Amino acid sequence: MVIDSNFFMSLAIEEAWKYQGYTYPNPAVGCTIVGKNNEILAVNAHQKAGNPHAEVMALKNAFLKLTGDVSLLDVNSSQEIHNYLLANHKGCFEDISLFTTLEPCSHIGKTPSCASLIANLGIKKVYVGSRDFNKEAACGNEMLLACGTQVQTSVLQKECDALLHPFYMWKKNRFIFFKWAQRLSGTTDGGVISSESSRKSVHAMRDVCDLLVIGGNTVRIDRPTLDARLVEGKAPDILIISREKEFDQTIPLFKVKGRQVFIEDNFSTCQEYKNIMIEGSAKMFAQSRDIVDYYVCYLAPRFGGTTGFENIQDTFEILNLQKDTQDIIIWMKRK
Amino acid sequence: MVIDSNFFMSLAIEEAWKYQGYTYPNPAVGCTIVGKNNEILAVNAHQKAGNPHAEVMALKNAFLKLTGDVSLLDVNSSQEIHNYLLANHKGCFEDISLFTTLEPCSHIGKTPSCASLIANLGIKKVYVGSRDFNKEAACGNEMLLACGTQVQTSVLQKECDALLHPFYMWKKNRFIFFKWAQRLSGTTDGGVISSESSRKSVHAMRDVCDLLVIGGNTVRIDRPTLDARLVEGKAPDILIISREKEFDQTIPLFKVKGRQVFIEDNFSTCQEYKNIMIEGSAKMFAQSRDIVDYYVCYLAPRFGGTTGFENIQDTFEILNLQKDTQDIIIWMKRK
Numbered sequence: 001m002v003i004d005s006n007f008f009m010s011l012a013i014e015e016a017w018k019y020q021g022y023t024y025p026n027p028a029v030g031c032t033i034v035g036k037n038n039e040i041l042a043v044n045a046h047q048k049a050g051n052p053h054a055e056v057m058a059l060k061n062a063f064l065k066l067t068g069d070v071s072l073l074d075v076n077s078s079q080e081i082h083n084y085l086l087a088n089h090k091g092c093f094e095d096i097s098l099f100t101t102l103e104p105c106s107h108i109g110k111t112p113s114c115a116s117l118i119a120n121l122g123i124k125k126v127y128v129g130s131r132d133f134n135k136e137a138a139c140g141n142e143m144l145l146a147c148g149t150q151v152q153t154s155v156l157q158k159e160c161d162a163l164l165h166p167f168y169m170w171k172k173n174r175f176i177f178f179k180w181a182q183r184l185s186g187t188t189d190g191g192v193i194s195s196e197s198s199r200k201s202v203h204a205m206r207d208v209c210d211l212l213v214i215g216g217n218t219v220r221i222d223r224p225t226l227d228a229r230l231v232e233g234k235a236p237d238i239l240i241i242s243r244e245k246e247f248d249q250t251i252p253l254f255k256v257k258g259r260q261v262f263i264e265d266n267f268s269t270c271q272e273y274k275n276i277m278i279e280g281s282a283k284m285f286a287q288s289r290d291i292v293d294y295y296v297c298y299l300a301p302r303f304g305g306t307t308g309f310e311n312i313q314d315t316f317e318i319l320n321l322q323k324d325t326q327d328i329i330i331w332m333k334r335k
Numbered sequence: 336m337v338i339d340s341n342f343f344m345s346l347a348i349e350e351a352w353k354y355q356g357y358t359y360p361n362p363a364v365g366c367t368i369v370g371k372n373n374e375i376l377a378v379n380a381h382q383k384a385g386n387p388h389a390e391v392m393a394l395k396n397a398f399l400k401l402t403g404d405v406s407l408l409d410v411n412s413s414q415e416i417h418n419y420l421l422a423n424h425k426g427c428f429e430d431i432s433l434f435t436t437l438e439p440c441s442h443i444g445k446t447p448s449c450a451s452l453i454a455n456l457g458i459k460k461v462y463v464g465s466r467d468f469n470k471e472a473a474c475g476n477e478m479l480l481a482c483g484t485q486v487q488t489s490v491l492q493k494e495c496d497a498l499l500h501p502f503y504m505w506k507k508n509r510f511i512f513f514k515w516a517q518r519l520s521g522t523t524d525g526g527v528i529s530s531e532s533s534r535k536s537v538h539a540m541r542d543v544c545d546l547l548v549i550g551g552n553t554v555r556i557d558r559p560t561l562d563a564r565l566v567e568g569k570a571p572d573i574l575i576i577s578r579e580k581e582f583d584q585t586i587p588l589f590k591v592k593g594r595q596v597f598i599e600d601n602f603s604t605c606q607e608y609k610n611i612m613i614e615g616s617a618k619m620f621a622q623s624r625d626i627v628d629y630y631v632c633y634l635a636p637r638f639g640g641t642t643g644f645e646n647i648q649d650t651f652e653i654l655n656l657q658k659d660t661q662d663i664i665i666w667m668k669r670k
Contacts, residue, residue, distance in 0.1 A: 001350050001378035015336050037372035043336035184632070184651070185644045186521025297519070301667060302650035309520045315637035316519070321663060323656045328665070332636060 005127055008032045008040070008099045009156045012054070013129070015045040016101055016163055017320040020331060021177070021205040021296065022048055024275040027167035029102045031058040036095035041065045049208070052078040055100055055114040059085055059093070059121070066092045078111035089121050097125040101160040103132040103153075104140040115140035119147035127152045129160025134171055162319045162333075166275075169293055176276045176291050178284075179205070181298040187305025188281035195326040198298045200230045202279075207233025211273035215284045216242025216263075225252040226279075235259050236277070239269045241287060267291055282309045292334070294319070299328040340462055343367045343375070343434045344491045347389070348464070350380040351436055351498055352655040355666060356512070356540040356631065357383055359610040362502030364437045366393040371430030376400045384543070387413040390435055390449040394420055394428070394456070401427045413446035424456050432460040436495040438467040438488075439475040450475035454482035462487045464495025469506055497654045497668075501610075504628055511611045511626050513619075514540070516633040522640025523616035530661040533633045535565045537614075542568025546608035550619045551577025551598075560587040561614075570594050571612070574604045576622065602626055617644045627669070629654070634663040 001007070009032065016030030023029075023046055031054035033041045042061035046054045060081050063072055069088065075081055104114035104126070118126060126149055132138040141151050169175035179202060181193040194202070206212060207228040214226065219240055227235035237260040238253055245263050247254070254261060262269045267288065270276050278288050295316065316332035323329075336342070344367065351365030358364075358381055366389035368376045377400065379392035387395070395416050398407060404423065410416055439449035439461070453461060461484055467473040476486050496503075504510035514537060516528040529537070541547060542563040549561065554575055562570035572595040573588055580598050582589070589596060597604045602623065605611055613623050630651065651667035658664075 001346065003375045003378070011336065035372065035374075037370065037374045039370075039373035040338045040375070043338070182519075182521075184517075184521065184634075185647070186517075186519065299519075301653050301665070303644045303647040306645070309638045310641070312520070312638040318636050318658055318661075318663065321656060321658045323653055326653075328653065328656060328663075330636070330663070 003038070005099070005152070005155055008034055008097075009101070009127060009129060010159070011040070011043045012045075012099050012101050013156065013159050013163055015043050016054065017322065017331065019045050019047050020163070020166070020320070021201075022208060024166075024208040025049060025170055027102055027164050029054040029100065030163075031055045031101070032099040033058045033062040034097045034099065035062075035066070041096065052081060053105065053111060053114050055098065055104055055118065056081050056111065058098070059117070062096065063089065063092065082112045082117055085117065086120055091122060093121040093123050096123060097127065098123055099127040099155065101129040101163055103128050103130065103138065104144065105132065106138065106140040106143045113140075115143040119144055119149055123149060125150050125152075127155045129155050129157055130164045133168065166294065170274050174270065174274045174276060175293055176270065176278065176288075177294040177296060178278045178280070178288060178292045179296045179298070180279070180281055180285070181300070182308060183300050183302050183305050185303040185305060186308040188309070189307045190305045193300050194298045195300070195324060197325045198327045198329070201324070201329070202298070203228040203230040203233060205277055206236055207231055209236040209275050209277045211239055211270065211276045212236040213239045213241060213267070213270070213276060213278040213284075213288070215280050216240050216244060216247075217283070218280065219247060219251060219253065223251045225256065227256050237273070238262065239264060239267070241265065241267070241284070282307075282312055285309065285312060289334075295332045295334065297330045297332065299330060300326070301328065338373070340434070340487070340490055343369055343432075344436070344462060344464060345494070346375070346378045347380075347434050347436050348491065348494050348498055350378050351389065352657065352666065354380050354382050355498070355501070355655070356536075357543060359501075359543040360384060360505055362437055362499050364389040364435065365498075366390045366436070367434040368393045368397040369432045369434070370397075370401070376431065387416055388440065388446060388449050390433065390439055390453065391416050391446065393433070394452070397431065398424065398427065417447045417452055420452065421455055426457060428456040428458050431458060432462065433458055434462040434490065436464040436498055438463050438465065438473065439479065440467065441473065441475040441478045448475075450478040454479055454484055458484060460485045460487075462490045464490050464492055465499045468503065501629065505609050509605065509609045509611060510628055511605065511613065511623075512629040512631060513613045513615070513623060513627045514631045514633070515614070515616055515620070516635065517643060518635050518637050518640050520638040520640060521643040523644075524642045525640045528635050529633045530635070530659060532660045533662045533664070536659070536664070537633070538563040538565040538568060540612055541571055542566055544571040544610050544612045546574055546605065546611045547571040548574045548576060548602070548605070548611060548613040548619075548623070550615050550622075551575050551579060551582075552618070553615065554582060554586060554588065558586045560591065562591050572608070573597065574599060574602070576600065576602070576619070617642075617647060620644065620647060624669075630667045630669065632665045632667065634665060635661070636663065
């Protein structure tokens with residue numbers, strides 16, 4: 001194992017993927033901070049819109065390690081962390097290196113600009129994976145360079161771009177991902193497949209989806225609620241893909257307040273939404289094939305079941321592989 | 336991500352799993368060396384019997400980082416690395432911490448004792464995962480303690496024990512693992528499934544297996560060679576499980592020199608061997624169920640194929656998850 005810039009960036013990338021699907025409308029971003037002797041001071045990710053950016057989380061944790069000043073421990077809002085660090089850093093960040101999967105933001109949005117914070121803390125070395133194509137937030141690299149910070153760009157850029165792709169698609173028009181649960185035997189039928197932890201992860205994604213697409217047969221057979229109750233989140237609007245428009249209105253998904261439910265024989269309703277999750281198995285996989293950007297598979301390490309993805313021939317590129325408490329989570333794109 | 340003793344040990348564990356299956360008759364062991372400022376100096380694993388132990392590889396790389404003395408670069412034998420480090424360390428290791436998944440060996444075998452090297456280099460802190468139950472090599476912890484080294488035991492012990500389990504079984508009697516290749520769709524039929532890199536990995540395991548077990552139907556249909564040509568390794572003996580004893584002797588596996596081929600309707604020949612790989616799919620999985628210790632699945636991220644593990648209901652615990660260039664490698668045990 002080689003301990004170099006790529007290693008530090010890869011830690012940031014791995015941490016960020018843990019929150020892929022939860023950060024909409026913000027990008028999944030990771031940040032590693034390395035001290036003057038090459039010691040890892042912090043590895044953090046942006047976890048959810050409204051929470052601090054990855055850089056701010058990592059700078060907070062690095063500050064705690066460098067100074068032992070525990071009064072920052074209970075400071076959680078991004079603005080307050082910015083203010084505290086600017087007022088109390090006393091040059092402690094001067095010799096650190098900061099690795100971020102995405103160019104630090106330069107605009108003041110829900111949180112102050114990270115590029116300005118990094119520059120004002122006197123950080124001299126920043127390693128960046130992806131450039132920011134978002135007009136509002138871009139120019140972070142230039143702002144840092146203007147302040148005398150050394151910026152090395154394109155560190156593991158391909159991997160960072162894959163992490164950032166959903167955000168790119170939201171800015172362009174929309175990001176559509178297909179989620180399924182299966183066993184190691186490839187089967188998708190026969191009751192609950194995923195662990196509690198995997199199902200919580202899916203609910204956290206539903207919480208920030210604006211539209212959830214599902215097949216009519218699944219609705220009729222499973223009678224699902226399709227909300228985000230396991231994370232106390234909001235329930236997305238629903239698009240049921242079905243030629244037959246009649247559904248038993250006592251099926252729980254129809255009773256969730258504040259949600260719209262569409263029943264259509266095509267995906268055109270997707271055009272009104274930005275962050276869209278499709279849940280299904282083989283039939284929906286085939287139907288949605290042309291509009292899906294990413295796939296996420298929750299794979300339970302067991303055999304059993306009888307039907308899965310017969311008659312489908314696709315090959316995937318693995319973007320990220322995680323082990324949950326029990327299941328394997330695989331983010332992929334179709335080749 | 337928390338950067339603590341468990342993190343450093345987990346790097347050692349991950350590195351060691353990359354060589355699981357290749358190290359027989361030695362255990363798969365990983366070692367991380369951390370400098371006085373908590374910087375990672377080296378993460379290495381034992382790669383193959385005869386090669387230096389994980390601790391020696393890591394100490395060599397840490398020495399290169401600490402001193403910049405490149406004359407050690409081309410020194411590869413364990414004895415020579417020991418001698419060079421002992422003659423040239425000049426106290427550079429005094430403030431480092433060494434994390435090893437297995438108690439350092441205390442006996443002089445093919446390579447000198449790691450515990451003695453660690454003590455003589457003046458290393459003050461050693462973190463150990465598993466205890467060594469091997470009578471010849473044990474007492475490393477005691478040797479270190481006697482020399483004034485602080486030893487913290489049982490760091491991620493459960494994970495380290497899972498890594499060490501094959502070695503435990505070799506010492507007890509034998510280790511039997513079942514290897515299969517499948518697609519994401521769970522299928523095992525229809526031609527080559529795994530990537531070139533995965534197939535090389537399987538050949539590296541065959542190279543150190545003393546017996547490879549395979550089903551009669553596979554032999555008749557696939558007409559395999561079952562050697563280790565992709566890594567220029569030695570071909571293991573073969574046990575064909577088949578009620579029908581007649582085989583076409585032009586099938587390539589029969590023509591490999593220096594190998595014994597048994598054709599039996601049971602697994603009793605396994606009792607004459609120590610490191611046994613079973614290759615197969617559903618039928619062999621079911622037949623060998625009661626004698627297998629670990630499973631390793633090479634999962635190609637694609638659909639297609641028609642048959643797999645129908646009618647089998649087992650559940651697994653995931654021991655290690657790796658991404659190859661293309662495939663996923665999953666080490667598991669049956670629950």
